[in-house]
Amino acid sequence: RESRMTQFLKHTGGVGVSDLLKDGSKHFSGVDEAVLKNIDACKKLSMITRTSIGPNGMNKMVVNHLGKLLVTNDAATIVKEMEVVHPAAKLVAMAAKAQEEEIGDATNLVVVFAGILLEGAEVLLRQGLHTADIIAGYTAASRACFQQLESLAVHTVADVRDVPAVTEALRAAIAAKQYGLEDVLAPLVAKACVQILPKDPTTFNVDNVRCVKIAGMTVQESFLMKGYVITRDSEGTIKHVDNAKIVVFGTEVDLCATETKGNVLIKSADQLLNYAKTEEEAMEKAVKEIAAVGVNVLVAQSSISEMALHFLERYKIMVIKCPSKFEIARISRLTGATSLARFGAPLPEEVGSADRVSVDEIGGVKCTTISRESLESTKVSTIVLRSSTSNRLDDLQRAVEDGVNNYKQLVKDARMVAGGGACELRLAKELKELADRTPGLDQYAIRKFAETLETIPRTLAENAGQDSTSTVSDLYAAHAAGNVNCGVNVEEGGVRDMLEAKVLDHLVTKREALRAASDAAITVLRVDTIIMAKQSGGPDPNRAPGDP
Numbered sequence: 356r357e358s359r360m361t362q363f364l365k366h367t368g369g370v371g372v373s374d375l376l377k378d379g380s381k382h383f384s385g386v387d388e389a390v391l392k393n394i395d396a397c398k399k400l401s402m403i404t405r406t407s408i409g410p411n412g413m414n415k416m417v418v419n420h421l422g423k424l425l426v427t428n429d430a431a432t433i434v435k436e437m438e439v440v441h442p443a444a445k446l447v448a449m450a451a452k453a454q455e456e457e458i459g460d461a462t463n464l465v466v467v468f469a470g471i472l473l474e475g476a477e478v479l480l481r482q483g484l485h486t487a488d489i490i491a492g493y494t495a496a497s498r499a500c501f502q503q504l505e506s507l508a509v510h511t512v513a514d515v516r517d518v519p520a521v522t523e524a525l526r527a528a529i530a531a532k533q534y535g536l537e538d539v540l541a542p543l544v545a546k547a548c549v550q551i552l553p554k555d556p557t558t559f560n561v562d563n564v565r566c567v568k569i570a571g572m573t574v575q576e577s578f579l580m581k582g583y584v585i586t587r588d589s590e591g592t593i594k595h596v597d598n599a600k601i602v603v604f605g606t607e608v609d610l611c612a613t614e615t616k617g618n619v620l621i622k623s624a625d626q627l628l629n630y631a632k633t634e635e636e637a638m639e640k641a642v643k644e645i646a647a648v649g650v651n652v653l654v655a656q657s658s659i660s661e662m663a664l665h666f667l668e669r670y671k672i673m674v675i676k677c678p679s680k681f682e683i684a685r686i687s688r689l690t691g692a693t694s695l696a697r698f699g700a701p702l703p704e705e706v707g708s709a710d711r712v713s714v715d716e717i718g719g720v721k722c723t724t725i726s727r728e729s730l731e732s733t734k735v736s737t738i739v740l741r742s743s744t745s746n747r748l749d750d751l752q753r754a755v756e757d758g759v760n761n762y763k764q765l766v767k768d769a770r771m772v773a774g775g776g777a778c779e780l781r782l783a784k785e786l787k788e789l790a791d792r793t794p795g796l797d798q799y800a801i802r803k804f805a806e807t808l809e810t811i812p813r814t815l816a817e818n819a820g821q822d823s824t825s826t827v828s829d830l831y832a833a834h835a836a837g838n839v840n841c842g843v844n845v846e847e848g849g850v851r852d853m854l855e856a857k858v859l860d861h862l863v864t865k866r867e868a869l870r871a872a873s874d875a876a877i878t879v880l881r882v883d884t885i886i887m888a889k890q891s892g893g894p895d896p897n898r899a900p901g902d903p
Contacts, residue, residue, distance in 0.1 A: 381887040386480060389885050393443035394473040397879060400444045401470020403437075404430040404463050409815040410534035410845050412463075414750075426746045429532065429753045430463035431455040442887075443879050450875035454868055459561070459760020460528055460861075461868035464811070468872035469879075471810050475803035476880055484796055490880055492800020495793070496786055497873040500804070503785050504866050507778055508770035509840055509854050515556055515766045521545040527774045527858045528761045532754035536574055540751070543579050544758035547736040550581055556766040564759045565685065565737045568748035571718035572741040577751075581728050582709065583689050584737045585682065588721035590674040591664055594714040599652045599673075599725075601707040602645060603687050605680070605694040607657035608667075610637055635662065642666040644700035652712050656683050656694075673712060675723055689725060689735040764863050771859040775842020775851070776812025778865060780830050783808040804873075812843050819845040826850070 383389045406413045407428040417425045419436045427433065431451060439448045447469045451462045476489050512524050522545040529544065530537040544564075551563045567584045621627050642663065645653070652673045659667075659676060667674050677683055687694050692707025711726045718741065727733045738755055742748050772778040786805035790798045809827060816826035826843055829850050833841035842858065844851035853859070 381885075384884040386486075386883075389883055390480065390486065390880070391477060393879050393882060393885075394477045396441040396444040397447050397470050397473045397876075398477075400434070400439065400447055401467050401474075404433055404466045405470070405814055406818060407433070408463050408467060408531075408811070409818050410530050411815075411819045412531070413818070424746065425749070427750050427753065429750070429757075430466050432753065434462070434466060442885065443882065446878055447875050450871045454871050458764060458864050458867050460757045460764075461864045464865075464868040465872045465875070467814070468807065468811070468869060469875045471807045472804065472873065472876035473879060475807055476800075476876070479799055479803060482799075484799060486880055486883070488796040489800045490877055492797040493804055493873060493877055493880075495797060496789070496801040496804035497870070497877075499786060499789050499801075500782050500808075500869060500873075501866060503782055504772070504778070504862065504869075507772050507781060508862055509773050510771040510859055512765060512769040512771070515762075515769060516549050516552060518542070518545050518549050521549060521762065521765070523857050524765060524769075524771060524859060524861075525758045525761055527860060529754050529758045530858075532757055533751060536751075536754075539575055539577065540754060541758065543577060543738050544755055544762070547579055547738055548759060548762040550732055550736045551734060552732065552766070559763050559766050561756070561759045561763050563685075563688070563735050564755075565735065566752045566755055567722070567737055567739045568745070568752060569718045569720050569722070569739060569741055570743065570745060570748065574740070574742050574751065576741040578739050580724065580726065580737045580739060581730070581733050582724060582726040582737060583682075583686060583735050584739060585675065585677060585723045585725075586720055587676070587723060589714050589723055590659055590676050591668045593668065593671065593673040596651050596673045596712045597710070599709040599712040600649045601652045601654060601686075601690045601692050601709060601712070601725075602648075602650045602701045602705070603654045603683060603690075603692045603694045603707065604698060605656045605683060606696055606698060607659070608653070608655045608663045608674075608698055609658070609660040610634065610641070610698070638662050639666050641699055642670055642672070646670040646672060648700055648703060648706060650701070650706060652709075654683070654686055654692075656680060675712075685735050686725060689727065689733065761861055761864065764861050768861075768863045770862040772862050772865060773840040773842055773853040774858040774860040775845070775853045775856075776815050776830065777840050777842035777853045778860065779808045779811040780827075780834060780842075781839055784831075784834060815843040815845060819843065819848075821848050 383392065407415060407430060412428045414426050414428045415433050417433060417436045420438065425432060425436055434448045434451050439445050447466055450469065451465045454465045455462050479489050512520050514520060522541045525544055526537045526541045529540050533540060547564045552559055567586060621630060650672060653667060654675045654677055656677060659674060664674060683694055690707025690709050693705040695701060695705060709725050709727055710729050714721055714723050717739065740748055740751050742751060783805040786801055790802040790805065793801055812830055813823040813827050816823040830841060833850050838852060840852050840854045841850045842853040
């Protein structure tokens with residue numbers, strides 16, 4: 356007897372991929388179905404963020420799944436809130452996310468460069484090149500690109516504690532996000548970073564530069580504070596304390612309750628009075644012991660009982676409630692206090708200090724400030740940002756965070772390259788010469804990689820409203836004449852010496868962005884089959900609310 360499988364093969368002529376998979380699974384393979392569709396998805400993602408590159412980049416309005424409106428030109432935020440679901444485009448989005456987490460800047464360069472590399476690969480595929488030749492060419496080009504990039508440094512920040520020098524190094528990164536406000540924000544970021552720089556600069560922590568956003572006034576009214584700002588009022592009536600001695604509790608400020616339930620039988624009025632009095636005496640004793648250590652400011656993460664607040668007021672102790680465990684950790688770091696897990700008198704070494712703790716009103720918002728102005732350097736510094744709308748404040752915060760992340764890279768490697776597309780054009784010129792020297796089909800992919808690098812100055816010119824073709828031609832002419840630091844002049848049109856204009860990009864940031872983009876593009880090109888299993892049960896994401 357013939358087996359069922361033999362009978363099945365006789366009738367069907369063989370087993371297809373769909374027979375291997377469950378019903379509802381999808382399968383795409385080959386250049387047309389898989390490779391070109393993947394490239395198309397990545398191109399579309401790249402086109403979304405491409406118009407946001409540079410100082411004249413356009414904003415995108417994104418409404419996320421929670422209905423929150425975001426207006427920004429920050430590619431990391433745009434890609435994150437879009438919630439990309441296409442598997443190939445997701446690879447590019449993940450590369451941008453890795454760049455954001457590791458470096459903190461140039462995420463737009465990753466998305467745009469990867470998309471344009473894949474666009475070039477599509478042209479080569481249609482011309483008849485095999486995917487393997489394109490991958491080999493792109494790999495060789497990226498390796499040569501990184502080696503060449505190391506020799507393109509035009510400036511080095513000699514002292515990372517020199518505020519004017521750091522300000523000049525950060526101006527371009529902040530101008531790319533908030534063009535026209537770099538002269539306001541760059542000095543604030545530079546001072547904030549230098550203030551908290553530890554003795555070993557490589558241990559710089561970006562989390563120690565905080566931003567507080569308060570609506571009202573203009574960006575020019577933003578200021579830096581050597582200390583910490585909490586956007587909430589203190590709990591009691593005491594609002595100002597000088598020469599503060601601070602105790603921090605990571606628990607509730609109340610007497611410990613028993614873990615088991617119990618009944619108390621009270622037989623007379625005297626017993627009732629004595630019962631409450633015992634609790635009051637215990638609380639007063641605990642507060643008195645805290646005050647005896649010299650504490651005059653108490654910070655609590657959890658709830659504060661009314662009885663505890665009453666006695667703290669009696670002993671002239673200012674009370675601040677701070678529900679965030681992250682803020683508690685920063686206050687402890689700033690003041691040198693230890694966050695205690697029990698309510699009671701602290702040891703002398705567990706008490707922190709500050710010059711002044713006060714409640715001030717900023718733009719109609721009650722803010723508690725913990726100041727350490729007497730110290731030359733401190734552990735935490737706060738930039739108070741002012742502007743008209745919450746969306747504007749969020750975008751300003753992203754620009755500040757980009758500046759702080761650039762400083763983090765600066766203390767590790769202080770080399771800078773010429774901005775404004777000058778660095779990319781020099782790399783493109785070198786790669787074209789490499790393509791001319793390379794035998795075989797790889798040369799076409801190397802030349803396409805060089806043309807992709809050209810699109811960065813081209814895009815900068817387009818976003819500034821200039822004729823991109825003539826601008827790139829002028830750049831090549833300037834570089835051929837020996838002015839190798841010339842880039843796109845987004846202010847007046849044409850080209851300009853970027854070193855003279857002090858438009859500088861960080862070398863490591865640029866290198867890692869190009870590496871992430873080329874790796875993502877090569878990974879997408881290596882895929883020739885897509886197999887998508889049927890989604891598991893649950894609500895249908897495509898079903899409109901109210902549909903049956």
